[in-house]
Amino acid sequence: MSEVQEFENTPVAANRLEPARHFAASYAGEHVAGTEFVIGALFVSLGVSTYDIFIGLLIGNLLAVLTWAWICAPIAVRTRLTLYAYLEKVAGPGVVKIYSIINGILFVIIAGAMITVSASAVRIPFNIPPQITWYPNSFAFVLVAVVVGAVIGYVAIKGFKKVAQFAAVCAPWMILMFLIGGIGALPILIANSSSVDAITSIQDFIIIGDSFIWLEVDNGIGIWHVAAFAWVCNLPMHGAMSDMTILRYARKSSYGYLSALGMFIGHYMAWICAGIMGAAAALILKTTINQLDAGEVAYQTLGWVGILAVVIAGWTTSNPTIYRAGLAFQSLNPKWCRVKVTAIVGVFTTIIACFPFAFSHMLDFLGIMGLVIAPVGAILVAEHWLLSKLGMTPYWNAYRGANINGPALMAWVISLAVAFLLNSMLDVHLFFLLLPTWIVATGGYLIMAAYAGARVSYPQQVAREEAAYRQRLAEEREFFSHDVVVEQATNKDLHSDGFIGIARFIAIGSLVVCAALAIWVYIKGPDYLEAFQALLVVPTLLYFVSGTYWFTKKECAETKETEKFTDTPLSAQNSQHGTQENRV
Template sequence: MDSTNSQTLIERLDALYEYDREPVKEDKLYGWSTFIAMFASEHIAGTEFVLGTLLVLHGVTAYDVFVGLALGNVLAVLSWALMCAPIAVKERLTVYWQIRKIAGPYLTVLYSGLFALILCLLAGSMVNVSTTAVSLTLGISSPNFAAGDTFPSLPWIMVAIGVGTVIAVLAVLGFERLTHFAKVVAPWMPFVFLAGAIASLPSLGVSNLSQFWDVANEKIWTGVAHEGHMQYGFWSCVGLAWLCNITQHMGMGDVTIFRYAKKWQMGFCSAFGMFLGHYMAWICSGVLCAAFVQSELAAGINDPNPTPANIAMLGAGYAGIVCVLLAGWTTANPTLYRAGLAFQVATPNWRRWVVTLIAGVVMIITACIPAVLHYLDRIVAYYGLFFMPLGAFIFIDFWLFPRLGLVRNYAEREGLLASWPAAVGWFGSFAICFMLYAKDNYESFAWINDRLPATLAKYHADLFSQVLPAWVIAVTLYTVCSMVQQRTSGVDFSQEVPQ
């Protein structure tokens, strides 16, 4: 390729402007079909093959799954529609630049850099999912972490690099290309999940609908955790469905996506992702997992490896393989897009497409770590626990501060490099909630129980549900500290006009 063509390519990449640091223009807004497609494609995805399987392995009951997930998903939809979307269409800024206004540039850079890394890790887990599909087709074995595999084979790594490169290129092309890809693949993926689950039911002993509930409790969601997995219950299902995306809705991460929405009511488009993906698809992948494990044990294989590709191939054949491949892409694409925007906040003089490609390299590296997929449910929970608070401060700053007579965007107005109320709320909430969980789940933290009041010592925290008290603690600490900061600063509050 000569220098002229190279320069032309770079110029074209530089032209892919995504309103990184200013509000989205009116003529760049999108309608209902865009957000229905985006949520349906992103949340009917590779993660569903993993998390639905993990619910089976963690021993939930059929009631826990059908009722707990329904309740959790209703709460998730309301959180997107009533908390996230209204602020997004009002401000039309990315979450990173809204955080900068309330927390200052130092905390924003710290948040953005760490957030980008965890997004790369999550995108990497989806590259892993898609790679299992390609590798199965090519006859390459996927690593089985439960059986002691800590690294994949070289051929598997080469496949992961190829899959990850495609995803990185799509993310570089920006929001418009993401929405086009989502509209193409979203309509048919739910049917593959459903068809695969229905096809697997006879192997579990279901020949008519009246038998389903008994078989579901006896062979699928048995209430008994598999060896090496923690026991989950009803509230684990509620918490996982509601709070696995808390950083995106109650933590305001998806203001970055909804800043392109014409109306705040488009937040209800999240229902297409939640009830097709985090409800129907989780249930279907649970059925597929149970059928696969039973078939492997019957064949004398004591360490079944229910990878997304393995269970999809069992239920839906090569249509399932294609679904796994595209399902990983549809989650990894917008996740890597967000990571690129986050990295750009930490590297403000770099072009977005450059940092997105760098994020793509990190994504591919994490895709080759089998432990990431094995512990994905816990990674998602810790991700929400740590990154949710700063985004939650956007909600409080927008709605509550004017009613308390406090100045909005105080750090920006006063030129602060870092907001100490935001730091206290962020790190304080994480430390408190982590300790309350760790005291009963990690032996090295058991000593905490001896130093707590009896009431707190008896409190046994569920990791997923722990994210909710973290939100309450974070916004309380932030609000109280902000009141102290502003009341003692001599700011003239009389100029503030409540919304």
């Protein structure tokens, strides 16, 4: 198994920084996932109104994007380190080991749940019974989960670039499937409505939503609960800094805004469309949405293509999650090989995927994960931006060579204790615990660090830190200076290959045809749903064949031109660095 250099313990080299399209694809692919069917159903069962869903998701997702863009991305680009390498620098090896174990376990559980989503979709064509217990009751289901887990683990092993490339092919189609699934399902709801014959305004849609999808119940849950959930559900990635692992490859910190593709497409449009599809599927099967899994919802509205959509949605989410988990456990011992660690993580993730309990308790895991690790993000923000403004020295614990940053560990523990007290004594909802936890961790760390040694001056160490940063900036500017030449040469190579142009035309045309079919079935009505599902298969197959060829050739051409401005080919660098730095 060949090594892929991922700079687990050192800043990312300039020639390994990735273009914006990889982050756009990664965020869009990861957050347009199989869980959107589940969370879409969750909002249906919460009893909140259509207005609360639309406005609450708008507020919460905006907060999430700003947290990525204003907090996580600037720190990642400034340091070029993984979360684990940076946390070790701030809090010491002792603290990072505790954090890595907790974070790694939670990521493995989430990735396992995503594989379960994919496997649950495959059960339909193979007549595998629904997995409603905490343990598997079908050997066929276990076999499917193992196969899906093996594919996902392989892609994660290949590193961030392969994860992003996989998402680049899948993301445009996945996004479109949620959109056309919602459009195609609307005629079913309209046909069952006594007050709306067609949707000609926003008010008509709200009437349909309040009648069939988001049935308001007076249970104390409203717009701010929806907003808080939309922000909190990805807090481990942005507020707790886990996406430093991804964004350290970004050329600019502004790439953090590309998370908007995941939030407003995946966690806004897809959640809403999933609710529409779920309500329509429930009407078709004469049941409630709570009794349907992701595979059934997708199959009833999109047919066989819906099954493929759920499978790929699980893949595009679990790929980067396993990648993060591998880096978390590899950080326990820098001498461990990332590839081998990620492979082992993939095995355990697949085992967990065979047990549906991980998926059935997905939202609980997300809440716990955010609550437990969010204070660490607060500590990193305080270290990076606030210490120097208050006359203290960032990285003071590393400069003094301590194994554990006592104030950081204490601030983490105290903030969790405060969260427990707020929940148990004042009955503060889980969604609203994260903000006070963050504030307590920040304030507690600043106060304790001031008395533990952060006010000591380390002029020589600070000078070396700044010199290394300036050198890295110079190397990046030198590498970026070749961008125009690389782009021109890449385009020339692409234009010289006529098949690439044809593949590009077919791929884009296939997506247009899929969208046109959705409009067609919306106009024709629910009687044409089966025809819509059958016709959707052809452009889908054409897209994946042509799109894969187009994206692959484009990446190869760009890599070839980029290598002309490096001392050694990137593939050779991967092998050399892996041998020198990451072998056991």
